[in-house]
Amino acid sequence: MQQQDLSFVRTELEPARPAPAGDRGFVRWLRVNLFATPLDSVLTVIGLLVVAFTIPPILRWAFIDAVWSGADRTVCATIAQGGIQPDGWSGACWAFVNAKFEQFMYGRYTYSERWRVNLTAIIFIGLLVPLLVPRVPHKFLNAVAFFIVFPIVAFILLVGGWFGLDYVATSLWGGMLVTMVLSFVGISVSLPLGILLALGRRSRLPVVKMLCVAFIETVRGVPLVTVLFMASVMLPLFLPAGMTFDRFLRALVGVALFASAYMAEVVRGGLQAIPKGQYEGADSLGLSYWQSMGLIVLPQALKLVIPGIVNTFIGLFKDTSLVYIIGMFDLLGIVRQNFADANWASAQTPMSGLIFAGFVFWIFCFGMSRYSIYMERRLDTGHRR
Amino acid sequence: MASPTSVHDREPARASWFYDPQIRGIIFQVLVAIVLVLVVYWIIGNTTENLRRANISSGFGFLNRRSGFDISQTLIEYSANSTFGRAIMVGLVNTILVAVIGIVTATIIGFIVGVGRLSRNWLIAKICTVYVEVFRNIPPLLVIFFWYLGVLAVLPGARESVDLPFGTYLNNRGFYMPMPVWGEGAWLVPVALVIALAMSFFVARKAHQRQMATGQRFPVLWTSLALIVGLPLIALAAMGFPLTFDMPEQGAFNLVGGFAVKPEFLSLYLALSFYTASFIAEIVRAGILGVSKGQTEAAHALGIRPGPTLRLVVIPQAMRIVIPPLTSQYLNLTKNSSLAVFIGYPDLVQTGQTTMNQTGQAIEVVAIWMLIYLGLSLSTSAFMNWFNAKMALVER
Numbered sequence: 001m002q003q004q005d006l007s008f009v010r011t012e013l014e015p016a017r018p019a020p021a022g023d024r025g026f027v028r029w030l031r032v033n034l035f036a037t038p039l040d041s042v043l044t045v046i047g048l049l050v051v052a053f054t055i056p057p058i059l060r061w062a063f064i065d066a067v068w069s070g071a072d073r074t075v076c077a078t079i080a081q082g083g084i085q086p087d088g089w090s091g092a093c094w095a096f097v098n099a100k101f102e103q104f105m106y107g108r109y110t111y112s113e114r115w116r117v118n119l120t121a122i123i124f125i126g127l128l129v130p131l132l133v134p135r136v137p138h139k140f141l142n143a144v145a146f147f148i149v150f151p152i153v154a155f156i157l158l159v160g161g162w163f164g165l166d167y168v169a170t171s172l173w174g175g176m177l178v179t180m181v182l183s184f185v186g187i188s189v190s191l192p193l194g195i196l197l198a199l200g201r202r203s204r205l206p207v208v209k210m211l212c213v214a215f216i217e218t219v220r221g222v223p224l225v226t227v228l229f230m231a232s233v234m235l236p237l238f239l240p241a242g243m244t245f246d247r248f249l250r251a252l253v254g255v256a257l258f259a260s261a262y263m264a265e266v267v268r269g270g271l272q273a274i275p276k277g278q279y280e281g282a283d284s285l286g287l288s289y290w291q292s293m294g295l296i297v298l299p300q301a302l303k304l305v306i307p308g309i310v311n312t313f314i315g316l317f318k319d320t321s322l323v324y325i326i327g328m329f330d331l332l333g334i335v336r337q338n339f340a341d342a343n344w345a346s347a348q349t350p351m352s353g354l355i356f357a358g359f360v361f362w363i364f365c366f367g368m369s370r371y372s373i374y375m376e377r378r379l380d381t382g383h384r385r
Numbered sequence: 386m387a388s389p390t391s392v393h394d395r396e397p398a399r400a401s402w403f404y405d406p407q408i409r410g411i412i413f414q415v416l417v418a419i420v421l422v423l424v425v426y427w428i429i430g431n432t433t434e435n436l437r438r439a440n441i442s443s444g445f446g447f448l449n450r451r452s453g454f455d456i457s458q459t460l461i462e463y464s465a466n467s468t469f470g471r472a473i474m475v476g477l478v479n480t481i482l483v484a485v486i487g488i489v490t491a492t493i494i495g496f497i498v499g500v501g502r503l504s505r506n507w508l509i510a511k512i513c514t515v516y517v518e519v520f521r522n523i524p525p526l527l528v529i530f531f532w533y534l535g536v537l538a539v540l541p542g543a544r545e546s547v548d549l550p551f552g553t554y555l556n557n558r559g560f561y562m563p564m565p566v567w568g569e570g571a572w573l574v575p576v577a578l579v580i581a582l583a584m585s586f587f588v589a590r591k592a593h594q595r596q597m598a599t600g601q602r603f604p605v606l607w608t609s610l611a612l613i614v615g616l617p618l619i620a621l622a623a624m625g626f627p628l629t630f631d632m633p634e635q636g637a638f639n640l641v642g643g644f645a646v647k648p649e650f651l652s653l654y655l656a657l658s659f660y661t662a663s664f665i666a667e668i669v670r671a672g673i674l675g676v677s678k679g680q681t682e683a684a685h686a687l688g689i690r691p692g693p694t695l696r697l698v699v700i701p702q703a704m705r706i707v708i709p710p711l712t713s714q715y716l717n718l719t720k721n722s723s724l725a726v727f728i729g730y731p732d733l734v735q736t737g738q739t740t741m742n743q744t745g746q747a748i749e750v751v752a753i754w755m756l757i758y759l760g761l762s763l764s765t766s767a768f769m770n771w772f773n774a775k776m777a778l779v780e781r
Contacts, residue, residue, distance in 0.1 A: 033507035040506050047508040207414040211421070218755070221762040223723035225734055226754045233747040237435045238428045318524035325726060332527055339534065351535035358523045358531070365522035 065091030076346040093348040097356045100338050107174015116157045170248035174329040182320040187313050189256040194263025219261035224322050228254045232326040251323040259316040266308035270301030303379050310372035314365045332357050447744045456731045469740050476736030483654055484719040490658035495665025502670050520663035525721050528660050532652035533728045552632050561633035564644035568627030577620035585609035649730035661718045672707035712769035716762050
């Protein structure tokens with residue numbers, strides 16, 4: 001009998017078969033992300049319904065049916081309302097924003113002097129951008145220019161009265177200009193003041209500690225509106241007769257003091273998170289209190305609380321809209337004020353103006369929060385577990 | 386060579402008292418105290434001088450004078466003949482009303498959106514993310530104006546009210562809904578409700594004891610629901626349904642009857658709820674993410690199903706992370722309710738401002754505001770601290 005030795009050994013790998021049709025590509029993505037379980041499917045259907053019922057009308061309103069330019073309210077009103085649009089029309093009135101854009105930016109700032117605001121804005125951006133981009137060198141000089149030289153230049157440019165520039169009263173300021181000035185001053189005052197308050201709250205000197213705690217807790221316990229009222233109504237009472245404060249300055253004081261109390265609590269959180277060894281190490285090196293705080297503790301503490309600090313900045317930026325209550329017109333205030341303009345009053349005007357203002361606020365706040373996430377990652381030195 | 390005795394002979398090295406940190410501290414504090422006293426003295430001097438010149442007598446006597454202004458929404462009895470003190474009380478009640486309802490709504494929306502952001506469902510997670518990122522980054526005042534000026538003010542007038550289900554109407558004067566009118570014998574219904582609540586509490590306790598002893602479970606939730614809904618219904622039926630509804634109806638100029646929610650309240654309430662909910666959502670998300678994955682995996686390894694895992698393992702631990710920031714959001718909502726003054730909802734600040742304008746008693750009114758808001762803040766945080774201590778991890 002002949003022995004047969006037939007064995008088959010595959011020498012080449014068979015090409016891998018593709019995954020089943022239901023388990024790859026878009027179908028798989030759908031199954032995993034949208035229809036994993038029956039409940040998921042129900043949720044997806046609900047979500048799709050929500051999207052279908054909100055997004056198309058919004059897009060239609062904001063873009064397709066919107067009016068982009070026009071001279072007065074007639075372009076944004078239906079025939080029944082005394083305009084030119086067909087009955088039942090509903091669309092954004094961007095023509096209103098377009099026509100009032102200058103006012104939204106400058107308020108009632110003297111028309112011929114608006115180049116000064118533009119110049120300030122250009123210097124601001126020119127100094128801010130290199131400060132924010134980590135690769136650009138000379139950070140120290142840049143910071144000095146931004147926080148010390150720029151405010152002086154901006155003050156001279158915006159207020160005027162020197163070097164042949166006409167004086168522009170702050171009561172004429174408005175719109176984005178007021179929002180930006182309030183936020184810039186508020187931010188650059190509240191951070192150092194907040195750090196001082198936080199240090200004071202952790203101080204071993206009972207009088208200093210008590211004062212700081214009283215200030216922080218009082219301000220944090222009351223709404224900004226009452227602080228602004230206090231700044232506008234009570235400050236004049238506290239000062240000797242004849243000594244008056246500019247209303248804008250009062251708003252600035254109110255906003256900055258309010259934000260500094262919140263900042264103090266954020267910074268305190270950072271100070272408490274620093275291990276005791278760091279404080280003791282600094283002491284054992286013979287550093288004085290300010291040296292050990294400035295060189296050892298604060299750099300670590302502030303790095304820890306960057307998200308909190310930026311959140312406070314964002315809160316302050318949003319809170320500037322409240323100065324409307326004491327008769328200042330920031331961006332939101334001036335948009336609100338322009339609803340009363342009979343030339344533009346229509347059913348669509350308020351919504352359009354508010355969405356424009358909301359969009360501007362949103363861009364700034366969203367930008368700040370994204371930058372803080374970026375900075376947090378960059379400064380993370382990997383001590384976290 | 387120096388003799389060793391000379392070292393001992395020398396006075397111990399002492400720095401000047403000027404460099405002693407303790408003495409420095411004392412001197413510094415004394416200086417601060419002196420400056421503070423001087424500033425306060427200066428301010429008081431100026432203030433009394435200014436008040437004297439403006440002919441304003443300080444003191445809280447004005448609270449007992451007739452106010453002479455009307456308030457659009459009053460939960461407690463008030464008329465123009467009431468006192469300024471009463472007006473401020475009305476404002477306080479309105480503030481508390483909008484704050485409490487707002488907190489409840491914001492918490493519900495916030496928890497749903499926060500859990501939704503973590504959903505495995507891509508679409509739901511994206512919708513929730515968009516919601517959070519939109520509302521977190523715009524000022525609350527803008528949201529209030531959005532509802533007040535953008536949505537409610539441009540609704541049709543009373544004659545063309547928008548018909549909504551259940552006999553409710555919406556027009557630019559507010560939201561109208563049927564108001565229940567209780568008839569004879571309706572007292573039995575709340576009594577039945579109280580009994581039902583007590584019974585469900587008892588059932589829950591018994592069920593818990595039985596589960597601890599025997600491991601057998603009892604459907605507590607359904608039993609309680611049946612009790613709480615059923616007993617009042619039975620009571621209602623027993624008394625022959627002593628309940629009628631006052632339906633809003635089209636009058637000559639406005640809707641008549643029913644219960645009207647003013648647009649000011651509605652926009653403030655909606656805006657505060659939506660705005661704060663976006664922050665609460667982030668807090669809830671952070672809380673759930675803060676519970677380590679090992680906990681979920683251990684629960685699954687023990688054979689606990691996903692639902693009970695979330696309810697019994699993840700959420701109790703997440704609550705510990707969530708409660709402190711949640712407290713500060715509740716306080717923020719309460720403080721943000723002062724934005725009512727921008728749209729004329731008669732809250733504490735708005736009635737106070739009217740009082741201030743009519744009497745000129747700025748210092749007193751601001752002091753009242755500060756005291757009340759501080760009191761609200763401190764009592765809320767005291768309650769939440771108590772709750773937090775109750776929920777806190779009990780360690781050895």
